[in-house]
Amino acid sequence: MNDNHKDLQKLVVDDTVYLTRLTPKFAGRKTFVPKDPKRICAVIPGVILDVTVNKGQRVMRDQSMLVLEAMKMKNSIKAPFDGVIKSIHVSQGKQVAKGELLIEFE
Amino acid sequence: MSLKSKLIELFSKKEKISTGGGEKALQKQVAMGKLPARERLKVLLDPNSFHETDLFVEHKCEDFDMDKKQLPADGVITGIGSIHNRPVSVFAQDFTVAGGSLGLMHARKITKVMDHAVRMGIPLIGINDSGGARIQEGVNSLAGYGEIFYRNTLASGIIPQVSVILGPCAGGAVYSPALTDFVFVVDKISKMFITGPEVIKTVLGEEISMEDLGGARVQTEITGNAHFYAESEMECFEQIKRLMSYIPWSNREKAPAITPRLPKSQFDVERIIPTEATKPYDIRDIIKSICDDSDFLEIQERWASNIVIGFARMNGETVGIVGNQPLVLAGVLDVDSSDKAARFIRYCDAFNIPLVTLVDLPGYLPGVDQEHAGVIRHGAKILYAYSEASVPKITVILRKAYGGGYIAMCSRHLGADFVFAWPTAEIAVMGPEGAANIIFRGEIAAAKDPDAVRKQKVQEYTEKFANPYVAASNGHVDAVINPYETRDAIIHALRASANKEETRPNKKHGIPPF
Numbered sequence: 001m002n003d004n005h006k007d008l009q010k011l012v013v014d015d016t017v018y019l020t021r022l023t024p025k026f027a028g029r030k031t032f033v034p035k036d037p038k039r040i041c042a043v044i045p046g047v048i049l050d051v052t053v054n055k056g057q058r059v060m061r062d063q064s065m066l067v068l069e070a071m072k073m074k075n076s077i078k079a080p081f082d083g084v085i086k087s088i089h090v091s092q093g094k095q096v097a098k099g100e101l102l103i104e105f106e
Numbered sequence: 107m108s109l110k111s112k113l114i115e116l117f118s119k120k121e122k123i124s125t126g127g128g129e130k131a132l133q134k135q136v137a138m139g140k141l142p143a144r145e146r147l148k149v150l151l152d153p154n155s156f157h158e159t160d161l162f163v164e165h166k167c168e169d170f171d172m173d174k175k176q177l178p179a180d181g182v183i184t185g186i187g188s189i190h191n192r193p194v195s196v197f198a199q200d201f202t203v204a205g206g207s208l209g210l211m212h213a214r215k216i217t218k219v220m221d222h223a224v225r226m227g228i229p230l231i232g233i234n235d236s237g238g239a240r241i242q243e244g245v246n247s248l249a250g251y252g253e254i255f256y257r258n259t260l261a262s263g264i265i266p267q268v269s270v271i272l273g274p275c276a277g278g279a280v281y282s283p284a285l286t287d288f289v290f291v292v293d294k295i296s297k298m299f300i301t302g303p304e305v306i307k308t309v310l311g312e313e314i315s316m317e318d319l320g321g322a323r324v325q326t327e328i329t330g331n332a333h334f335y336a337e338s339e340m341e342c343f344e345q346i347k348r349l350m351s352y353i354p355w356s357n358r359e360k361a362p363a364i365t366p367r368l369p370k371s372q373f374d375v376e377r378i379i380p381t382e383a384t385k386p387y388d389i390r391d392i393i394k395s396i397c398d399d400s401d402f403l404e405i406q407e408r409w410a411s412n413i414v415i416g417f418a419r420m421n422g423e424t425v426g427i428v429g430n431q432p433l434v435l436a437g438v439l440d441v442d443s444s445d446k447a448a449r450f451i452r453y454c455d456a457f458n459i460p461l462v463t464l465v466d467l468p469g470y471l472p473g474v475d476q477e478h479a480g481v482i483r484h485g486a487k488i489l490y491a492y493s494e495a496s497v498p499k500i501t502v503i504l505r506k507a508y509g510g511g512y513i514a515m516c517s518r519h520l521g522a523d524f525v526f527a528w529p530t531a532e533i534a535v536m537g538p539e540g541a542a543n544i545i546f547r548g549e550i551a552a553a554k555d556p557d558a559v560r561k562q563k564v565q566e567y568t569e570k571f572a573n574p575y576v577a578a579s580n581g582h583v584d585a586v587i588n589p590y591e592t593r594d595a596i597i598h599a600l601r602a603s604a605n606k607e608e609t610r611p612n613k614k615h616g617i618p619p620f
Contacts, residue, residue, distance in 0.1 A: 005386055005387075005388075005433060008386060011435060011436050011438075012472075013436060013438060013468040013469055013471070013472060013537065013540075014468065014469065014508070014509075014536045014537045014539065014540030014541075015537065015539035015540040015543055016383075016384060016468065016537040016538070016539045016540060017384060018384045018386070018432075018436035018468060019384060019385060019386055020386050020432065020433060020434060020435055020436040020437075021386070021433055021434045021435070022434075022435065023410075023411065023412065023434060023435060024327075025328075025442070026435060026471075029473065029475045030475065031474075032474035032475070032478075045309075045310040045311070045312070046310075047311075071309065095310075095311040097310075097312075
């Protein structure tokens, strides 16, 4: 029996503050960031096979911008809307992780 | 040939096969800190109780020069032994023979003891130590896995199935343990994953060690795939024997009862539980204050520890205990804890083990990550499991029981047979702060001193609703009891429920929110 529990922190549920231990999973949870449609990120980890657009280029919706190979499939990453490319964060041959930023629109 | 020479032939054949993969491979096994497969069975089972089957089985593969290769016992030892003097079906993969790889005959040896276990109504314990499918046997080794998974599923809920991971267990091989009831792992020895570090590196470029990917700690702390963690193989076998002492041998019987013993006196309710609703304490101390000999076998101790599950005995008979843990995340229900409790409830229900639920929780864990992780679907599992369970269900509300959490924790409304509450119980739609802030929102906002008014309203709400009497006046709680009488109340309720019979509408099966 242990009356003095160390490592207690505060947790709020329905406006009430509870003293308790936090699990590593809870303590390490990511805060939610709303999706920014102008930032094109990798939905799957893989390798960039080809980049077919340049910085500053105007692209049309559904125009292919780059090819991401993942799980032996060549995925063509297309522009979600008409726009101008602000920056490209990858180049041919680069290994990307899931969620990694690939291209940003203006 | 005389009988004597025939016997000599038999003994020498047995001797030769029993050495497994030979001296060199054996030394390698020991160097990895692992016990040889036969030693493992010796430690696990009662002395001299093991009777081997299918020692002479040989593989039938002729491709890739396999016809010239002899694999003693085809890499797996199978048979019947006993634990606590009761028969169990066992298999132990032998890593010294072709890395314990699974071919068709290897699998058929396993399915034979599985079939035997189901027919005889005895538990199945499998020791896994295998590099995976025997590639040379091609699709036949996949067939072998499939035949095992199928039987694991059919046997589920009929006999206890225990998996012991004592080596690598990769790819398809992990799915048999995943389908069984209890998975045991040992630090630095057990490794479980679907795709190993090498594949992950080639495909994704991510580098990780086997240990960090799927070692014993990962499986008991992060994924919840394993139920028991041990520092050594010897400790692991002791844990298995302890577990086996609590559970029935099949769904046709009850768990064996032992001589009742009183709880140890150092677990004093008054010292453990704070009356203030926001202070933490360790629910396991409460469990130890009410169960026989203060002996509690916790399951999945290191994962989703905001809920505590495990076996204990009340008056000599096994019960399954589910308790919220105020010490961790204030005892909230969330994705993992709901999952953990729901599976345990279904285990107890399948094997005629009464459920004792100890309630003290502020509700479900708020947060975007929880909602997006599907807390609705996962939280529903606990509702489903409790509602479906027809074993005796006894609930004690110790302190907080708010909102959806109150309903979920085996409330009267989900079919609890007996619901007790301590005088410290607060059974309400939500905590006083939250409730007052909503109900009196207008009054608080309009006040000159909102904080003072809020405080006063919280106080009012607390006095009126933060108690067990509103629920008791509605019959949702059967009795408000003195905490010191908890054990007696539970034992009395268990005795009253001994012949419980609850029939349900006939159906093929329900559709739980898996």
